[in-house]
Amino acid sequence: MKPRFALGMLAASLLSLPGPTFSATTPASEPAPLVVFQAYPVRLQAARDAVEKAGQGGRADALKLAAALNELAAIHILNADYLEAEDALERALSIRERQLGADHPDVATTLGNLGLVHLGQGRLDKAEAPLERALAIRENVRGYASVEVANSLNNLGVFRKASGEYARAALLHKRALALRERALSPTHPDVAMSLANLAELYRAQGLFPAAETLQTRALAIREKALSADHPDLAASLADQCELLREQGRYAQAEGLCQRALEISEKALGSEHPDVARALLVKADLYRAQYRLAAAEPLYRRALNILEKRLGRKHPELATARIRLGELYMDQRQHVLAERLFQQAREIREERLGRNHPDYADVLVRLARAASAQGRQQEADEGLDQAFLILGERAWADHPSLNLAELTRARVAVARGDLARAEPLYRRALAMREKNLPAGHPAVARARTELAELYRLQGRYVDAVPQFTRSLDALEKIFGTTHPELMAPLTGLAAISRAKGEQRATEGYDKRLLAVQEAWLGPDHPTVLALLESQADAYLASRRYTDAAPLYTRLIAGSEIRMGASSPAFDALLERVAGIHKANGNQAEAELLYRRLLALREARPGADADPSIPALRLMLADLAFAQGRYVDAATDYRYLLETRAAVFHDGNVQTGVLLNNLGESLRLQGKSEEAEASYLRAIAILRRAGGPQHPELANTENNYGISLFNRKALAEAEPHLLEALRIREQVLAPTDLDLATSLNNVASLRIARGDSAGAVPLLERARVIADKHPQGGALKAGIRRMLESARGASQGKGDAQ
Structure with a gap:
């Protein structure tokens, strides 16, 4: 969030304006009253009325006019109406310098507010001089320990942070905090302001634990001291949200x-x-939660507001x-990303200069975009510029330096230079471990990238241990189906696959599928491709039972x-129905074929479609x-x-169809209808297929x-x-259908009392059937008949 600054306002006798600055006379021992936020239109109208009234007094009331203009400007600043504020402050400054002299405290107040206007406009080149001058006046007039000096220190600290001078900014904010705690009380809202600004400074440098301690305290003060609809409370809530997200x-x-959003919209x-x-x-x-579709409209709405209110060249827009x-x-x-980064680079170069860490930051992001599009040389050149800026000691813990290290490592991997990438990944991981909690997702991500390098x-x-540590940390934060888990799971699956560890690979693949399905939805192309791949892999391993439910989800x-x-x-x-049919799941196959038939029959020209x-016919067979x-x-x-x-x-x-019709009728006990169908089939098959056709043998x-x-x-x-006869001529000597025919003729001979004539046929059938593992029922039947036929023929021989 944007750092909060202290506005110099007029004494309460002229206009009461509860805001970021409070009376220094409130005794530390007395509880501060709850500060209620007053809506902008009401405050603005009161300030304009005061300006108009003071302006009617002529030269005698010039200082009252300056004071009223200063308060009007302060309200415009709070509403981000910086042009109106600048105009009012320029008028007030001119009056006060002329009437009071250049070193008067009221001049310092106006100068301080004018510096804040330039800060709000993102014009850092114009902000420093009035802020420095205001501090110098107050220190000379009020001494070094006054609340007014603390306000100037706070505002100058905001400027130094915006300029990338983090060390100087920290000193200023610490001084302001110490002064405010001593002069006001540890629970005063101005103390919360200093705490929040110092926390934001630490957060910008990646020092999250230190930032959280300060920000938590700032929020607690504001929750107690401010009304529930106060914008400063919203600012603290948003700051705390950012820290928790980080x-x-x-x-x-x-x-x-x-x-925070609801309070801001209601109040402002x-x-x-x-x-x-x-x-x-x-x-x-x-975005951190991978709710990208929900995030984009929020980003766009924010962009529109900032561009409309702050202009196209403001650093916040960048x-x-x-x-x-x-x-x-x-x-x-x-x-699209590169285009936005380029626009941000132009703004930051113009407003912040080429030595600012935020300028280096956008160079790193441009390098990432270039690398992602295969432009590795361009990416390296951009990173060289960023390292020149960030390589100084002042930026040793800057998040942009960490991002630069990671990006350079990724570029090295993209170029195939794995040896160069390793120390970069190691440094990036060490930096994150230093500045973040051990279970932080950013630490886990850096660890995953190092693990992936080892895998390559x-x-x-x-x-494996690096991937496993990352996976464990991410599961604790996000649960078991969050997309953050995909990278370590993918790496572990690839290693298991390379090592031939099938069971482990399947386990990782199942988890990957669960993650993808949970976040992308069951109909996402990536999920569908993964489902088909896993199902086909099971099928190739003859694990139809595992494959079948995946095919159902795929459909x-x-x-x-x-x-x-x-x-x-x-x-x-059609493909999946065929798979079910081939694997004996006739019921599932029939369901899919019937769906397919209904779809095809509903199309124009269905009557001419040969597939119908x-x-x-296939459905009838099923x-x-x-x-x-x-x-x-x-x-x-x-x-x-x-x-x-x-x-x-x-x-x-x-003929085939008529044969099948005959079989379906025979098995219903409708022998007469069945035989009529067989006879017609035999005539067609003999005429159309010839006397040796296998289907003729089936029908006969x-x-x-x-x-x-x-x-x-x-x-x-x-x-x-x-x-x-036909089967002996056209089939292989080991074909199971030949064994069936031998068995059937043998059965006929036994029925006619010729057991001896059946034995050689059954012996041939048994030899064939024994070569077929799937012919179990036929084998058993042949063995029983053969034993019976041998016994019957032996018995006849004994009787003679």
């Missing part, structure tokens, strides 16, 4: 940010720069552009993403395979009746079985023998 304590931060209106600052703090928290740019970096929109170097022994997400009418979704349905009859013979027969007949153009008597497929066999079951043995024999 330390990864997001749950604690969120309520504070929302409260929706277009005030302090509202923009509160929006930025809330957006930063959302900061806001950088923060939005970082959001785009997260989204890999590197071109093949140093798995070094990489559900793909339908959301692609739409049910998409050709890609159509192809996926094929799908219907119903048959599941023992739903009535459904199967219905589907077969539907195809014959409605697709005569496809299933005509010259098509082998028509099925027709023979139907006759056999009706005890029409003489009629059955030629058909069973014909099936055996």
Whole structure:
């Protein structure tokens, strides 16, 4: 947040203006009254009335006019109306210098406020002189221990911090704090101001533990001393939110940010720069939580407010552009991010100069954007400039130096120079460990990057413990499904995969999928790709049971993403249905094929689509395979009746369909209808496929079985023998269908009393079946029949 400064205001006898400055005469032993915030329009009107009244008094009331102008300017400053404030202060300064002399305390008040106007406008080149002059006057007139001197020290400290002079700023804020604690009381709101400004200075340098101690105390004072709708309370809440976010304590931060925004909007209106600052703090928290879609509109709203109220060249606008740019970096929109960083660089170069750490900071971010787009040489050159600025001792703990170290390491990795990257990653991690709590997410991120370097170097022994430490720390902060976990999980999965540790790899892959699905949604392309990859990997390992639920999730997400009418979704349905069918899950396969059929039949030109009859035939076959013979027969007949153009008597497929219809009827006990269907199928198959067609053998066999079951043995024999003849000619000698035909003919011979004639057939069938692990039922049947046939034929021999 923006540091708070002390405005010099008129005595209470003229206009009561509760704000950041309080009477020095309040006894330390007496509790300060609750400070109630007065709305800007009310205060502004009162100040304008005072200016008008004082202006009517002529030269005699010139000092009253100057005082009224000074208070009017102070109100404009609080509302960020800097041009109006500057005009009023220039008039007041002219009057006071003429009437009171250059070294009067009231001149110092006006000079101090004029310096704050220039600070508010981001014009650092113009702010220093009036602030220094104000301090010098007050020290000469009031002495070194007055509250007025503390106010000037505070304001000059704000200037030094904005100028990047952190050491000098710290000294000034510490002096101001000591003076205010001694002169006012440790719980006075002005003490809270000094605490908050010193905390902000520490936070800007990455010294978060020291900052939190001060900021927590400042917030406690303001909660007690200020009304619940006071902007200074909102500022402390936002500052505390930022500190908590920086330390990864997001749950604690969120309520504070929302409260800060609500107070700022209520007290200052929706277009005030302090509202923009509160929006930025809330957006930063959302970004840290990977709520990128929620963060972007907040960043944009803040940018619009700052540009409208502060102008296109204000340093705060540069900061806001950088923060939005970082959001785009997260989204890999590197071109958009680079454009925003470049705009920020131009502002900072013009307003802050090329030796300011904030200028170095934006150079580092530009280098990151260039590197992300493959421009490594350009990135290195930008980093060289940043290191020249940040390499001085004064910036040893500056967060931008840490970011520069990490960025240079990433550039080295992108160039394949892994040896150069290692010491950079180590220094960056050490810096974060020094300035942040051990469990801070930024420490874990730096550790993950070092671990990833070790992985790329093949140093798995070094990489695994670093990845594991990062993962443990991030899980404690974010839980088990936060995207922060993806980097260490990905690294651990890659190492396990490289080492051939299948079980560990699967565990990491499952966790990665859970993270991606939780944050991106079940229909995100990344999630869908990962689902398909994991399912296919299970399938390749013959783990269909593990693969099946992943395919189900893949279909559900793909339908959301692609739409049910998409050709890609159509192809996926067909592929997954085929997988279920091939793995014996006929019910799941049928569900998907029926969905596919419904989608295709709903399209224009469905009557001419050759895939539709094929799908219907497959669905009939699936119903048959599941023992739903009535459904199967219905589907077969539907195809014959409605697709005569496809299933005509010259098509082998028509014979196959009729054979299948016959089987579905036979298994319902409808032998007469079944045999009529077989006979028609035999005629079509013999004419269209020739006397040696395998499907003719199947139909002859099925027709023979139907006759056999009706005890029409003489009629059955030629058909069973014909099936055996064809199969012996066209199938391999070890084909299981050949064993089936041998078994069936043998069964016929046994039924006709020729057990001896059945034995050689069954012996051939047993040899074939024994070579097929999947022919268990057939094997058992052949063995039983063979034992029975041998026994029967032996018995006949004994009897003779």
